[in-house]
Amino acid sequence: MAYSDKVIDHYEHPRNVGSLPKDDANVGTGLVGAPECGDVMKLQVKVNPVTGVIDDAKFKTFGCGSAIASSSLATEWLKGKTVEQALAIKNTDIVTELALPPVKIHCSVLAEDAIKAAIADYKSKQTQDKTSSVGAGASV
């Protein structure tokens, strides 16, 4: 299978690999996929409670090169976006940017799911803990 240059670049130089403290109230964690399906993505966002902007994003992915590239690209795009802007990222944007072939579209779907799951986690933390945080992401 031939990979696009962008997929190879993300595979060889993945952006933002790592983990954020998952118990931090301003960190949202999304864990999607399943080992038996051959891909699992963990994507985390750290939201600035004052501005509602994603200051930091990290990922770890078990999956093929396209899955790694999709999640790496997602973290790149997430940084600097507001939570609402982040939710507007579509899997098709990832497909276009990475020139993913049809058999790899599920990798981009998984990345979109991971973004949504991370943000949902962040938002649920905010609603649970309204007294200590009055950030922009607090309302669901």
Add this chain to the structure above:
Amino acid sequence: MKLPIYMDYHATTPADPRVVDAMLPYFTEHFGNSASRNHSFGWAAEEAVETARKQVADLIGANPKEIIFTSGATESNNLAIKGVAEMYREKGNHIITCVTEHKAVIDTCKKLEKQGARVTYLPVQKDGRISLDDLRNAITDKTILISIMTANNEIGVLQPIAEIGAIAKEKGILFHTDAVQAVGKIPVDVMQLKVDLLSLSAHKMYGPKGVGALFVRRRNPRVLLAEQISGGGHERGMRSGTLNVPGIVGLGKAAAICQAEMATESARLSKLRDRLNDKFHERLDEIYINGSTEHRLPHNLNISFAYVEGESLLMGINDVAVSSGSACTSASLEPSYVLKALGAGDDLAHSSIRFGLGRWSTEEEVDYVVEKLTNVVRRLREMSPLYEMVKEGVDLTKMQWITH
């Protein structure tokens, strides 16, 4: 050492230069049709074909008359299974095979099922071998054929062929084996093993692509097959079509070389394979060999590198040719059905790499592959959420995964 390194000898092998040299005159100088009985061009071709027939027969302990040349093992498997099903229809319609067979056997059986045959697909045990009790229990008075491969193409596991042959003989059932991965690599003797039909292919044993053979027993019992390709009645009427003379000459030469060099070569490859395996185990934790280590081809290693997905692993070693049981390497989204059948879990199937060593594999290549792959596994594990979770003490089997 030359890059890229080829370590996928189960997929195919390069033709040995000695094989190519033997073939060349039969494209130009001796181009005759081996069926031309009335001139020297035909006689030369026929003589070459008969020499090759003997070379192939000698390699598997058969009589030359029992060798039917085909276009390769897929055709041989089709001819054996469909040919028996059609010829022995009156006797019964039940075939026994196994879940880890090659697609050329499985899909042939599936097709026969659509036409009314009954097929039992025996499961395999954790080590990749069938249980002989399962086999005995599957036999009915309608069973006409048992088709079990000699060595598996993914995990190199050897089935108990001699025992299966004895059971088949005892019950009066024909026994076919797809021996593509074994012939020329380990001793295979159709008399000892009590095999009635055996498929082999040239390109898996340093011969050319597009030629193979089917051994069809002529005595005790005399096996009859319904032809699947009709025409001029070549090959005892079992396989019509002008013989691929250069290809057949190549297959014969390849068989002769394998026979002469098998003992030293298999010992050499088994040492190399063990070196590969030992070095991986010295360097990495949580790696698992798929299939029996005892009943295995000497040149095969199939390892799952836990928490790392196979295709991403291959991407990191682009100057090494190996293959993965991960679904991502193919258009399907299902990982290797062979590895799934072992019951080790789909996650390990996704993490598997098949190494196939061969005639030109060297120690230097093995060492290079180990270093290269170890580095990629370490890098990808640093990037793997599963590895992180396991190191934090999470039991992955108890997780609720959100599948897409």
